[in-house]
Amino acid sequence: MQKSSANPASAPGQYYGYSIQPTRQCLRLLLAPAGSVVALEVLDDVDVAQPDGKVTAEQAKSGIATNPISDWSVDLWKTFANWIDAIKKGLLELSCTSFHLYVVQKKKGAIADKLKYAHTQEIAMKAVAEIRAEYEAQGPTGCKSYIEKFLSYEPEKLGQLICQFDYEAGDSDPVKPIADYLRATVPDVFLENACVAAIGWVKTRSDALIGAGKHPGIQRDEFSDWLSTFCSAIDYDHLLTYSAAAPKQTDVESNIFEFPVMMRQLDIIERRYRDKVKALTDFLQTKATKIKWAEKGLIVEDQFKEFEYSLLDHWELNSLKLKTQNNLTDVDKGQTLFLECSLLSPKINGKEIPPHFTNGTFQHLSNNKIIGWHPKYKELL
Numbered sequence: 001m002q003k004s005s006a007n008p009a010s011a012p013g014q015y016y017g018y019s020i021q022p023t024r025q026c027l028r029l030l031l032a033p034a035g036s037v038v039a040l041e042v043l044d045d046v047d048v049a050q051p052d053g054k055v056t057a058e059q060a061k062s063g064i065a066t067n068p069i070s071d072w073s074v075d076l077w078k079t080f081a082n083w084i085d086a087i088k089k090g091l092l093e094l095s096c097t098s099f100h101l102y103v104v105q106k107k108k109g110a111i112a113d114k115l116k117y118a119h120t121q122e123i124a125m126k127a128v129a130e131i132r133a134e135y136e137a138q139g140p141t142g143c144k145s146y147i148e149k150f151l152s153y154e155p156e157k158l159g160q161l162i163c164q165f166d167y168e169a170g171d172s173d174p175v176k177p178i179a180d181y182l183r184a185t186v187p188d189v190f191l192e193n194a195c196v197a198a199i200g201w202v203k204t205r206s207d208a209l210i211g212a213g214k215h216p217g218i219q220r221d222e223f224s225d226w227l228s229t230f231c232s233a234i235d236y237d238h239l240l241t242y243s244a245a246a247p248k249q250t251d252v253e254s255n256i257f258e259f260p261v262m263m264r265q266l267d268i269i270e271r272r273y274r275d276k277v278k279a280l281t282d283f284l285q286t287k288a289t290k291i292k293w294a295e296k297g298l299i300v301e302d303q304f305k306e307f308e309y310s311l312l313d314h315w316e317l318n319s320l321k322l323k324t325q326n327n328l329t330d331v332d333k334g335q336t337l338f339l340e341c342s343l344l345s346p347k348i349n350g351k352e353i354p355p356h357f358t359n360g361t362f363q364h365l366s367n368n369k370i371i372g373w374h375p376k377y378k379e380l381l
Helices: 021-031 074-088 110-117 121-140 144-151 154-161 175-184 188-211 220-232 248-255 260-267 271-295 301-323 330-342 357-365
Strands: 037-040 046-049 057-061 097-103 166-168 217-218
Touching: 021 037, 021 046, 021 057, 021 188, 021 220, 057 074, 057 330, 074 097, 074 144, 074 154, 110 121, 110 166, 121 144, 121 154, 154 166, 166 188, 175 188, 188 217, 188 220, 217 220, 217 248, 248 271, 260 271, 260 357, 301 330, 301 357, 330 357
Parallel strands: 057 097, 097 166
Antiparallel strands: 037 046, 037 217, 046 057
């Protein structure tokens, strides 16, 4: 178990304002197992304490001005020195801690690579010997106190620390991993807003905890509950905003004979020419809207199918009712059914959709002979 004392190499009171840390804390909250706590500036820049006792200690560095993982970088060796100090003081337990160094920009370092890929005690000790030889040959001064602390650390513990070390050099966009994670549940059109909201919530929560003098650790389950609520409350009125524009009437009229089944369905219930134009307009606009929604990730295929099934249920129910209306001619029944379906205002995911989408979907079903307006449409088509 980790001791609850804060690492003096970290400073909670100094954490205000924007930094890379809340972004990394947000990502760690997304990735952490249930029951974990993700904190800022307690055991490290960001640390993850899992319910099984495992801990991840992460240093987060920006490489805008320098390369934090170059061979004799002060950042690299100070990171290891801080970890060693934390282990010695009992703040980090070597046997159950993973040590991670994150650099925002894509950087490289030969020595950092040696340490990253040293997965056994033997390879780790060989890497230490090579680092010692290079250090003695080149004699860098800036990192002297830190690298000497590293080289003088107990060999067995140093080997274990190296085996549990990893580094990650990003692509200058620390938000991208968060967006990649959220993309599975958030439509692309809202992805940026979701990332901003998630990072903002984490930062606000951390600031509040630090400002109140409390342990600046956020429960993964608390964050997960917030994220679930946020995603479910996304304004799906975007289905109206992102619907396709109606085609030009001249384009519709020039294509009207390309859909003989749809037109015949309307002929046999004696609908007017303008009804045919509107029917094809709705059909074409619905087809374009469906493609647009799918491309933006607003609706998935299963939801389109469920919507069609709901329209089929409505059509069938009204068809059965009209069969009992013996005072109506078949044409009257067909016209009544057509108008009943035209007036329907269903929703998708409980959200409003543009009127053309319902009418256009009915026309799609009609054009494919899945439904018809006239009671004897199958015989008359």
